[in-house]
Amino acid sequence: MLEKKDITLEKAVLIGVITKEQDESKSKEYLDELEFLTYTAGGEVVKRFTQKMDMPNPKTFIGSGKMNDVQEFINENEIGTAIFDDELSPAQERNISKILNCKVLDRTNLILDIFAQRAQTSYARTQVELAQCEYLLPRLKGMWTHLERQKGGIGMRGPGETEIETDRRIVRDKIALLKAKIKTIDKQMSVQRGNRGQMVRVALVGYTNVGKSTLMNVVSKSEVFAENKLFATLDTTVRKVVIQNLPFLMTDTVGFIRKLPTQLVESFKSTLDEVREADLLLHVVDISHPNFEEHIESVNKILDEIHSSDKPTIMVFNKIDAYEAEPFDEDDLMEERTKAHYSLEEWRTTWMNKIGDYALFISALNKENLEDFRKRVYDEVRKIHITRFPYNHFLYPDYSKEDFES
Numbered sequence: 525m526l527e528k529k530d531i532t533l534e535k536a537v538l539i540g541v542i543t544k545e546q547d548e549s550k551s552k553e554y555l556d557e558l559e560f561l562t563y564t565a566g567g568e569v570v571k572r573f574t575q576k577m578d579m580p581n582p583k584t585f586i587g588s589g590k591m592n593d594v595q596e597f598i599n600e601n602e603i604g605t606a607i608f609d610d611e612l613s614p615a616q617e618r619n620i621s622k623i624l625n626c627k628v629l630d631r632t633n634l635i636l637d638i639f640a641q642r643a644q645t646s647y648a649r650t651q652v653e654l655a656q657c658e659y660l661l662p663r664l665k666g667m668w669t670h671l672e673r674q675k676g677g678i679g680m681r682g683p684g685e686t687e688i689e690t691d692r693r694i695v696r697d698k699i700a701l702l703k704a705k706i707k708t709i710d711k712q713m714s715v716q717r718g719n720r721g722q723m724v725r726v727a728l729v730g731y732t733n734v735g736k737s738t739l740m741n742v743v744s745k746s747e748v749f750a751e752n753k754l755f756a757t758l759d760t761t762v763r764k765v766v767i768q769n770l771p772f773l774m775t776d777t778v779g780f781i782r783k784l785p786t787q788l789v790e791s792f793k794s795t796l797d798e799v800r801e802a803d804l805l806l807h808v809v810d811i812s813h814p815n816f817e818e819h820i821e822s823v824n825k826i827l828d829e830i831h832s833s834d835k836p837t838i839m840v841f842n843k844i845d846a847y848e849a850e851p852f853d854e855d856d857l858m859e860e861r862t863k864a865h866y867s868l869e870e871w872r873t874t875w876m877n878k879i880g881d882y883a884l885f886i887s888a889l890n891k892e893n894l895e896d897f898r899k900r901v902y903d904e905v906r907k908i909h910i911t912r913f914p915y916n917h918f919l920y921p922d923y924s925k926e927d928f929e930s
């Protein structure tokens with residue numbers, strides 16, 4: 525049901541709003557991300573529409589004038605998909621689909637769809653399917669009357685594809701079934717985790733596409749799939765890593781994103797257990813991304829939701845090779861100097877300085893500063909290790925560069 529299909533790029537338009545909380549540049553950044561999500565899902569963005577308003581219209585998200593523009597454009601250019609940069613309420617989705625007469629998706633839809641495409645193992649598939657069913661349930665009413673479900677493509681993969689006639693009861697039964705299935709797998713996984721003994725567990729966490737898997741591969745010499753698309757990783761990989769004789773476990777897991785659908789956080793609960801049960805977090809950040817500070821906030825918010833925000837955490841600022849400050853013209857008196865103009869050195873003196881030792885600056889791709897990285901991780905893992913195995917203390921001296929060749 526969740527087959528990955530060859531798809532030609534589907535033409536889509538994006539629709540976002542500019543509000544008091546979300547100024548023009550924020551709105552642009554969000555739409556950039558939405559475009560990246562669309563591309564990852566197999567779509568091509570032909571045009572973006574934005575509207576300034578105090579808050580989204582409760583009936584149709586944007587106003588009727590703007591909606592006319594969108595409708596005209598869609599008709600003239602044979603666009604099949606309109607994607608809204610927020611979660612639409614079931615009523616909004618219905619109203620808009622009636623007006624536009626094309627496939628209407630929101631951010632949540634898109635993320636769920638990418639997860640469905642990317643799920644490799646039956647466990648990940650089951651988790652995604654559960655999230656999709658939960659998203660679908662409140663939206664069933666009248667959903668298929670004006671649109672044939674057979675249109676396929678983005679947002680249409682997954683449950684429901686063969687179940688146009690489904691009523692809520694069937695979906696509810698399915699949810700119960702999927703939950704039971706997940707519970708069984710959870711038990712097995714939890715036993716597996718228990719079998720790993722008392723080894724120190726380190727989890728890579730971070731926004732999607734920041735380089736977690738790349739770092740995992742460099743450090744553990746493994747071959748986890750990494751690529752320049754969102755949500756390359758859905759299944760958790762655990763590897764034994766040894767730094768200077770000190771063994772520990774490193775986990776690479778699913779990336780986070782702004783407004784990660786709650787259904788997904790819920791159903792990926794056990795995947796996220798790897799994070800919850802970790803002794804040390806490596807919070808990887810793509811410092812070359814203009815929005816990296818907001819990414820950190822989103823990740824922290826999700827860590828908080830899964831009760832993991834008080835763990836020892838090393839912030840790993842990755843992609844320093846790609847960092848570029850916006851050029852600043854000192855003579856242009858109209859231009860105000862902002863964070864976007866900071867050099868990496870300046871960044872280091874900001875709040876990053878306050879976390880001191882717990883901030884690292886690396887390039888996983890170019891293998892820059894990896895020695896620092898190994899040393900910091902070694903020190904931190906060692907601290908935890910010797911509380912668990914006090915008699916092993918003498919085995920692991922302070923990390924020194926000379927002794928360490930690998």
Ligand SMILES: Nc1nc2c(ncn2[C@@H]2O[C@H](COP(=O)(O)OP(=O)(O)OP(=O)(O)O)[C@@H](O)[C@H]2O)c(=O)[nH]1
Nearest residue numbers: 733734735736737738750751755756757779888889
């Ligand atoms: N320039 C640069 N690119 C990097 C660096 N590290 C990773 N990348 C690239 O960033 C992209 C994403 O890398 P991944 O390792 O797949 O990122 P991830 O955090 O595992 O992503 P998800 O699994 O999607 O959450 C890939 O194209 C990598 O080659 C780096 O240090 N510098």
Ligand SMILES: [Mg+2]
Nearest residue numbers: 736737756757
């Ligand atoms: Mg990954």
